[in-house]
Amino acid sequence: MTNIYTVPFKVRLYELDSLGHVNNAVYLRYCEQAAMEASESVGYTLEKYREMGWIWVIKHTILEYVAPAFYGDVIEVTTWVSQITPASTFREYLLTRQSDGATIARARSRWVLLDARSGRPVRMPGEMQEIFRPNGKIAVRDLKPMRGEKLLENSRIFRHYRRVQRYELDSAGHVNNAVYLNWLEQAKFDATDSLGYNSVWLKERGITIVQVRVEIEYMKPALEGDELEIVSRLAGMARTHGTWEHVILKRPSGELVAKAWSTGAFLDPV
Numbered sequence: 001m002t003n004i005y006t007v008p009f010k011v012r013l014y015e016l017d018s019l020g021h022v023n024n025a026v027y028l029r030y031c032e033q034a035a036m037e038a039s040e041s042v043g044y045t046l047e048k049y050r051e052m053g054w055i056w057v058i059k060h061t062i063l064e065y066v067a068p069a070f071y072g073d074v075i076e077v078t079t080w081v082s083q084i085t086p087a088s089t090f091r092e093y094l095l096t097r098q099s100d101g102a103t104i105a106r107a108r109s110r111w112v113l114l115d116a117r118s119g120r121p122v123r124m125p126g127e128m129q130e131i132f133r134p135n136g137k138i139a140v141r142d143l144k145p146m147r148g149e150k151l152l153e154n155s156r157i158f159r160h161y162r163r164v165q166r167y168e169l170d171s172a173g174h175v176n177n178a179v180y181l182n183w184l185e186q187a188k189f190d191a192t193d194s195l196g197y198n199s200v201w202l203k204e205r206g207i208t209i210v211q212v213r214v215e216i217e218y219m220k221p222a223l224e225g226d227e228l229e230i231v232s233r234l235a236g237m238a239r240t241h242g243t244w245e246h247v248i249l250k251r252p253s254g255e256l257v258a259k260a261w262s263t264g265a266f267l268d269p270v
Contacts, residue, residue, distance in 0.1 A: 003132055004080045005038035008098060011073045021068040022075075024211045025181040027105050028063060031093045032177065034077040035111070042131045053116050058177050059088070060110040062215045064140045066103045074098035081134045087121050088112055089132065092139035106140040116172075142215070151236050158191035160230040161251075164222050174221035181214060184246050184262050187230045191244075209264045212241065216260035220250070227251040241265040 009030050017023040035056075036046065049055065069075055076096050083090040093107040113122045124132075162183065170176040222228060228248055235245035241263055248257040 006076050006078045007034040007037050009075045025178040028178040030077050031107050034079045038079050055114050055116045056111050058109050059112050060217045062140050063107040064213045065105050069104050081132045083134050094139050108140050155234045158232045160187040160190050162228050164226040166224050187232045208267045212265045213263040218258050219256045222257050
């Protein structure tokens with residue numbers, strides 16, 4: 001039987017963004033915690049992984065935002081494994097509001113089990129595969145470009161620079177997966193601000209831009225003190241939404257840390 005697990009999260013005040021909605025990156029944090037608790041529920045606790053010298057890392061995530069969540073909402077994250085390959089485990093997530101059952105978000109992450117010392121992939125033992133038996137059900141699928149978008153081949157390039165701070169690290173000493181989503185969001189704000197389309201300009205015209213989808217692939221971990229360059233460009237545009245393409249590079253080597261696509265929709269303010 002497939003291990004399907006549900007974890008409730010009550011939205012806290014500090015998880016809201018400037019629109020009063022749950023911040024985009026918070027949903028990924030919910031998903032990560034739900035995955036850990038699902039593993040613990042079948043005996044694979046953090047302590048057991050440490051004893052074995054193993055660590056799980058996310059290599060790829062797709063997150064689709066369906067509806068906003070607000071302070072005090074209880075968001076139930078239901079998670080399950082959809083597929084296991086020799087190198088990866090695919091975990092799905094469905095986020096719903098407890099009060100009315102409304103779908104808030106859907107997500108899919110590709111997790112890789114690594115040897116904590118060498119960083120090399122570890123093949124999941126047969127007993128573990130049986131416990132996390134996949135059911136093949138997919139919560140969200142790859143969709144680039146977004147439906148209806150016109151691809152833009154020679155759009156302007158924007159560059160954003162930052163240095164990794166200690167508070168951005170996780171327990172493995174790497175930049176936390178959700179932090180990247182905050183970086184990408186800020187890079188888009190900086191790009192549009194530089195063109196004069198800042199929050200004041202949008203508000204005067206009755207426009208709100210909300211994130212509806214993000215897809216990110218993690219190539220190499222970013223560590224404390226790393227100097228990074230985020231290169232962004234508008235890759236696709238439709239009447240109601242646009243998609244940005246991003247790459248994150250280490251400086252000065254140019255080593256690829258991550259690549260991503262993020263889609264924002266243009267809405268009347270609520």
